[in-house]
Amino acid sequence: MLTTCGGKCYAHCKAPAVRPKTGKNQLNNAARHAKLSHAPGIVPAGSLEGRTKGVIRAMRGPFVLFQCPLFRGAGSGDCAMPAFVHAADIHLDSPLKGLFPYEGAPSIEEIRGATRQALDNLVNFVISEHVPLLLIAGDLYDGDWHDFNTGLYFAGRMRRLGEAGVRVAIVRGNHDAANTMTKTLPMPDNVKIFKSRRPETWILDDLGIAIHGQSYAAQEITDNLAAAYPEPVAGMLNIGLLHCLISGAQGHLPYAPCHIDLLASKGYDYWALGHVHNYAVLRETPRIVYSGCSQGRHIRETGPKGCVLVEAQDGALRTEFCALDVLRWVGVSADISAAESVAHAAALFGDALATALADQGGRPCCVRAILKGRCGIHGRLCADPAALAANIRAVAADVSGKRAWIEKVELQSGPAVDLDELARSDTPQGQLLRYLNELSADPQGLALDLDLTALKAKLAGSGVRIPEDAVGRMLEDARDLLLTALADAQSALEK
Numbered sequence: 372m373l374t375t376c377g378g379k380c381y382a383h384c385k386a387p388a389v390r391p392k393t394g395k396n397q398l399n400n401a402a403r404h405a406k407l408s409h410a411p412g413i414v415p416a417g418s419l420e421g422r423t424k425g426v427i428r429a430m431r432g433p434f435v436l437f438q439c440p441l442f443r444g445a446g447s448g449d450c451a452m453p454a455f456v457h458a459a460d461i462h463l464d465s466p467l468k469g470l471f472p473y474e475g476a477p478s479i480e481e482i483r484g485a486t487r488q489a490l491d492n493l494v495n496f497v498i499s500e501h502v503p504l505l506l507i508a509g510d511l512y513d514g515d516w517h518d519f520n521t522g523l524y525f526a527g528r529m530r531r532l533g534e535a536g537v538r539v540a541i542v543r544g545n546h547d548a549a550n551t552m553t554k555t556l557p558m559p560d561n562v563k564i565f566k567s568r569r570p571e572t573w574i575l576d577d578l579g580i581a582i583h584g585q586s587y588a589a590q591e592i593t594d595n596l597a598a599a600y601p602e603p604v605a606g607m608l609n610i611g612l613l614h615c616l617i618s619g620a621q622g623h624l625p626y627a628p629c630h631i632d633l634l635a636s637k638g639y640d641y642w643a644l645g646h647v648h649n650y651a652v653l654r655e656t657p658r659i660v661y662s663g664c665s666q667g668r669h670i671r672e673t674g675p676k677g678c679v680l681v682e683a684q685d686g687a688l689r690t691e692f693c694a695l696d697v698l699r700w701v702g703v704s705a706d707i708s709a710a711e712s713v714a715h716a717a718a719l720f721g722d723a724l725a726t727a728l729a730d731q732g733g734r735p736c737c738v739r740a741i742l743k744g745r746c747g748i749h750g751r752l753c754a755d756p757a758a759l760a761a762n763i764r765a766v767a768a769d770v771s772g773k774r775a776w777i778e779k780v781e782l783q784s785g786p787a788v789d790l791d792e793l794a795r796s797d798t799p800q801g802q803l804l805r806y807l808n809e810l811s812a813d814p815q816g817l818a819l820d821l822d823l824t825a826l827k828a829k830l831a832g833s834g835v836r837i838p839e840d841a842v843g844r845m846l847e848d849a850r851d852l853l854l855t856a857l858a859d860a861q862s863a864l865e866k
């Protein structure tokens with residue numbers, strides 16, 4: 372008989388005995404994988420008819436074993452747990468940006484198709500964890516398919532999940548909105564893509580899960596989609612699946628904007644969000660989560676990327692971030708104030724790189740090298756950026772065993788002189804510094820006659836902004852170069 376657990380446990384007590392329709396082998400597989408803490412029991416099959424569709428069906432016959440393959444083991448608890456995986460922003464077949472090959476860089480072959488490999492990692496993870504449900508919260512595709520291979524690849528992976536008894540719920544986001552995708556392919560039965568006209572609810576009776584979702588009809592959805600999401604289904608684990616920007620977040624396009632309190636007030640248990648590419652748990656109760664993207668694509672997407680494993684037990688949710696990325700973008704800062712030569716600066720960076728790589732699980736990394744500190748050779752570093760980059764790349768190839776790609780070297784160091792004292796001095800350097808200080812006190816760049824109007828017009832609507840301190844930083848670079856040139860001229864005269 373089906374037992375109950377006082378209503379504390381989501382779904383488990385309502386779970387019918389089920390088996391994959393493809394037969395005995397899969398039932399055996401599923402039973403082997405299932406790690407139920409409840410002892411098997413027997414229920415009449417007639418009680419199992421319901422709205423359950425897809426690959427899972429109630430067994431025919433008068434009685435079936437109460438052996439549900441769809442729940443992960445409960446461990447020490449007294450109820451089996453419905454579990455699911457939340458992913459988003461897979462951007463399948465999106466190119467990686469900012470990787471220019473050079474001698475000693477990792478093999479381009481290894482990282483080609485990184486977004487596909489990350490999808491494979493996701494599929495393997497879902498199967499190996501025996502999770503019955505995968506959610507994808509928008510931007511599965513990067514845009515309209517170049518050809519059908521992108522769709523065929525995805526459908527093939529979904530078929531593999533279907534064979535393992537996994538269902539997949541997908542909403543479209545701004546990148547793969549209904550009207551931007553001109554090509555279509557039928558997806559296997561285990562995949563549900565939510566409609567874009569209005570929010571709908573997908574009820575998975577056997578899991579005790581209700582998923583509410585709505586796809587983007589067009590790229591620029593500025594309505595608050597969440598506002599129209601339906602009421603929660605009583606007695607089920609309710610999940611909101613949504614591609615949106617929570618108001619207040621910076622640096623992202625404001626699509627389907629909504630306030631976090633609105634989501635919290637819906638009465639759902641979990642909000643699976645997409646759009647922001649960083650993993651973030653915005654609220655614990657109810658759990659409101661951005662899974663982040665599954666593979667970083669450029670240097671603004673640094674750190675581990677992956678998915679979220681969610682388990683429900685005794686009415687509470689437990690979430691765990693799991694990395695899936697095959698290539699990681701990392702910013703590595705090194706203090707080079709002790710550097711006495713370009714090679715020495717590169718060696719100091721190599722030490723910092725070795726430390727940073729130890730945390731990346733052995734995967735190849737794309738590294739932005741950031742050099743900081745006041746040092747005597749700062750001017751030399753500024754004057755010959757190609758030599759600096761070559762030294763850094765050589766050290767990186769050495770330290771990483773050709774597993775680290777130097778995407779760019781960013782020099783944030785400064786000269787090892789007291790600039791304030793120098794500015795007060797009656798020297799050419801003092802005069803120069805006083806003039807530059809005047810210029811930097813003029814944030815509009817009027818004295819420099821800087822006219823950025825044309826540039827700003829070109830950038831309008833692209834989401835790219837000119838950093839507010841750009842002029843200040845240019846002046847600092849000019850200062851360091853000029854001070855180096857003056858020092859060089861001085862030492863040449865003294866010789």
Ligand SMILES: [Mn+2]
Pocket residue numbers: 460510544546646647
């Ligand atoms: Mn995205």
